Amino acid sequence: MRRRELLKLAALIGPTYHAHGGKAPAIRFPIPPRERLAVASYPFRKDIANSQPLTSFPAMVAKRFNVHNVELLGNHFVSVQPAYLNELRKAAEKAGVHIINLPVSPRTSLYDPDPDKRSTAVADARKWVDTASTLNCPSIRVHVRAVKGTAPDVALGIQSLREVAAYAEQKNVVVNLENDDPKSEEASFIVKLIDGVKSPYLHALPDFCNSMLIGPEQYNYDSVQAMFARAYNICHVKDSEVEAGKIYRVDVDRTFAIAKAAGYRGYFSMEWEGEGSPYEGTRKLIDMSLRNLAG
Numbered sequence: 001m002r003r004r005e006l007l008k009l010a011a012l013i014g015p016t017y018h019a020h021g022g023k024a025p026a027i028r029f030p031i032p033p034r035e036r037l038a039v040a041s042y043p044f045r046k047d048i049a050n051s052q053p054l055t056s057f058p059a060m061v062a063k064r065f066n067v068h069n070v071e072l073l074g075n076h077f078v079s080v081q082p083a084y085l086n087e088l089r090k091a092a093e094k095a096g097v098h099i100i101n102l103p104v105s106p107r108t109s110l111y112d113p114d115p116d117k118r119s120t121a122v123a124d125a126r127k128w129v130d131t132a133s134t135l136n137c138p139s140i141r142v143h144v145r146a147v148k149g150t151a152p153d154v155a156l157g158i159q160s161l162r163e164v165a166a167y168a169e170q171k172n173v174v175v176n177l178e179n180d181d182p183k184s185e186e187a188s189f190i191v192k193l194i195d196g197v198k199s200p201y202l203h204a205l206p207d208f209c210n211s212m213l214i215g216p217e218q219y220n221y222d223s224v225q226a227m228f229a230r231a232y233n234i235c236h237v238k239d240s241e242v243e244a245g246k247i248y249r250v251d252v253d254r255t256f257a258i259a260k261a262a263g264y265r266g267y268f269s270m271e272w273e274g275e276g277s278p279y280e281g282t283r284k285l286i287d288m289s290l291r292n293l294a295g
Contacts, residue, residue, distance in 0.1 A: 033293035038069035038269040043278035058097035074104035105143040110160040139174035146184035158196040165199035176205035187223035203232035212248035233266035240274035256292035
């Protein structure tokens with residue numbers, strides 16, 4: 001990572017971010033440590049694809065992990081038709097579980113130079129806002145898809161996200177952006193989008209480890225700090241990431257300290273991406289999280 005890239009990111013960390021304009025989201029966060037935890041469906045994608053329907057996931061999480069919040073990946077939904085969403089909502093309610101975030105991926109990019117493709121991305125995001133509202137889910141995470149041969153475009157991304165955030169505000173659903181894809185969701189780009197839109201309904205979703213795939217360890221912590229300065233209700237807890245056979249590890253305690261220093265009050269979603277079983281890995285992350293939140 002070139003020195004100027006590190007300096008660019010450091011300049012974006014700044015003080016804790018406060019969105020401008022509009023009413024604030026009506027979300028009340030729990031205080032007890034265990035109630036602030038969630039389990040993401042993504043690490044369990046093989047079981048969901050082969051044997052465990054998404055409708056049974058909330059009950060499994062409650063029984064196996066004693067956690068009563070879940071984050072459901074949009075790709076795991078069989079349908080977004082009312083009948084299926086009603087079934088899923090009732091299954092979560094029966095298990096005593098809250099659906100607290102939907103990570104979703106529009107079919108096209110929010111910064112595509114083609115205006116029709118940008119319109120498709122906005123329409124897809126709006127559809128998932130409606131889905132979250134139906135499920136009494138407070139937020140979605142919108143993936144910013146890369147465009148082949150095109151660098152991430154801040155101005156076009158802001159234009160699209162203003163439309164998405166304005167629609168989400170009508171539904172009281174928060175839209176989050178994650179430091180995920182190294183090509184299209186690098187932390188400094190995400191920060192520019194959020195700061196450019198300036199909506200209380202557009203925030204950051206800090207992932208503990210994803211930025212390790214882009215730069216050195218310190219770059220990851222700087223990225224996480226910049227993201228937590230703009231986070232509101234959801235983040236992803238990891239202690240490691242495996243990419244092309246290489247294991248990237250982060251200091252979980254240090255990352256929790258970054259969240260605390262930022263005044264973050266939202267949920268911590270377990271998204272195990274290390275080696276081994278997602279069941280064992282998720283339990284390990286839960287234990288780490290409870291230890292940090294109890295302090």
